[in-house]
Amino acid sequence: MAEKMKMTRKGYDQLRKTIEHLKTTRREQISEDMGVAIADGDLRESAAYDQARMDQSENESRILELEDQLENAHVIEEGSQDGVGLGARVMVRDASGREHRFEIVGTYEVDILKGKVSDQSPIGQALAGKREGDTVNVQMPRGKQDFKILEVVYDA
Secondary structure, three states: OOOOEEEEHHHHHHHHHHHHHHHHHHHHHHHHHHHHHHHOOOOOOOHHHHHHHHHHHHHHHHHHHHHHHHHOEEEEOOOOOOOOOOOOEEEEEEOOOOEEEEEEEOHHHOEHHHOEEEOOOHHHHHHOOOOOOOEEEEEEOOEEEEEEEEEEEOOO
16 A cells, blocks of 8 residues: 655645546547547558557556545645644745745645745755744755745645
């Protein structure tokens, strides 16, 4: 049995929407692409048909992967933790005075470009349970760095 993975409600709902999109819209697109390729004739040398088959295979694999994630998700309601926890948006200031915003999310929800960091990452673990005004020391790829927590916000 797979281990339950913590996830925010927002991440869980987004995962369900993605699966629904892949099962409906994406499947229909692939079906149309196959229909066009079949109508064009000889399938033995049809690059369009081969591509549609590859797209279908990738789509079905992705659906299975996401359904497994959904089945093994343990939704943590935002704000149910004491201090920084899953779903918190945290504003911090580093030693050089630069401010950074992080959103603490489950492993499946990570998006570094949007500031979404895993609760299992070094920064997620360092911030866990901390409050505004606390300072944390985080082991970063380029060495240890101190962050002062300026703000902890949960969506209402």
